[in-house]
Amino acid sequence: MKTTTKFLSLALAGLLLALLNASSVAAQGPLLQLCLSEAADFSPVYPTDVFPANAREIAAVVHLGPGESHKALTATWIAVDVGKAAPPNKEIAKSNIPLNKMTISFRLSLLGSMPPGKYRLDVLADGNPWKSSEFTVIETIKTPDVKQPADLLPLRQGQVWTYSYVQEAGPGAKISLPDVKPDADGKLRFAVTLTVAGTDAAGNRLDMRRNNALVFQEWWRLDSNGLASTQRKDVDPHAKDAVEDLTQNPVIKLDPPQMLLRWPLRAPQVWTYTPTDHSYSQTIKMWGPLPIKGPTATAPGYLVLIEQKEGVGALTAERQWIPGVGLVHEVIISTVGDRLAGRSEMVLQKY
Secondary structure (H helix, E strand, O other): OOOOOOOOOHHHOOOOOOHHHOOEOOOOOOEEEEEOEEOOOOOEEOOOOEEEHHHOEEEEEEEOOOOOOOOEEEEEEEEEEOHHHOOOOEEEEEEEEEOOOOEEEEEEEOOOOOOOEEEEEEEEEOOEEEEEEEEEEEOOOOOOOOOOHHHOOOOOOOOEEEEEEEEEEOOOOOOOEOOEOOOOOOOEEEEEEEEEEEEEOOEEEEEEEEOOEEEEEEEEEEEOOEEEEEEEEEOOOOOOOHHHHHHHOOOEEEEEEEEEEEOOOOOOEEEEEOOOOOOOOEEEEEEEEEEEEOOOOEEEEEEEEEEEEEOOEEEEEEEEEEOOOEEEEEEEEEEEOOEEEEEEEEEEEEO
8 A cells, every 4th residue: 555645645745644553444333424525534524415406416435334234325315305396204215235234325416416305324234223314405606706716726836725734543553753843642733834946847846845844846737727736756854865865755647647637627627637657536526606615704715525445445635725725624544454544634724
């Protein structure tokens, strides 16, 4: 399982995980949480009970409680009150999943937009009521005032984004960074800044600093296709000179460039990314506009979920973007089988 900058993210810089020592994901149930999707560890991605009509897909993450044992769960999706679109309490979908683990997910998928109104998900365990969750579908929220790709984020020289960053390993595993002391529960907490530090043929170079030490560089290009990453480089802050650093950490060119936000901002949409060497493959899903929490207020934005599987391992990266601001929230989760290997979270504080 590779956990390198070859994957996708600024937040993977310096990620050191004891994957083989990680223990099984602990049950966090009983839980029934509606959301847009699930992360690699079956935690909910964008948990909510209010969905835009254009979501096209609604997920429900299920965590059984400690000691629970069932043969199967049955999910029934019900349109409680959607006006003239359907009779009251109309059953719209039903699915049954045999159980062989403590965490699963259900999904409701539609070809078109969902009628606004009130809905409910009922879950049975071996035919007996287990949990229910009500939710609402509303008309799509106001679209951000974005007229051209340049409006997506301010990629101007000297622009700085400041984030809080938390990094943790799965149960039984350890992480370490030479310049960060773990807190009482073993998590690493530090400040991260992203700075537009230069421009060249590859695009705008972003320098990532961890507690003021340069640790990572990524080149972003913003054009008529959207925002893409063109190359990346780990930086050793302890290298004696630039030559030693470049020898140990060469620039990784992304061929083709890796799309981060597609233009125009039509959502939902799904695309895939595979480099020319076919060393890995990713599925990318994009939703929006959605209410996204920024450093000062909630604003219409977009959610991008990247999923990558390799052997028995999986990685997901949830990225939340607000046009005109940039990346405001990122969560990266890695697993090996049903074992949580590590989690990192980056939250924008100011820009």
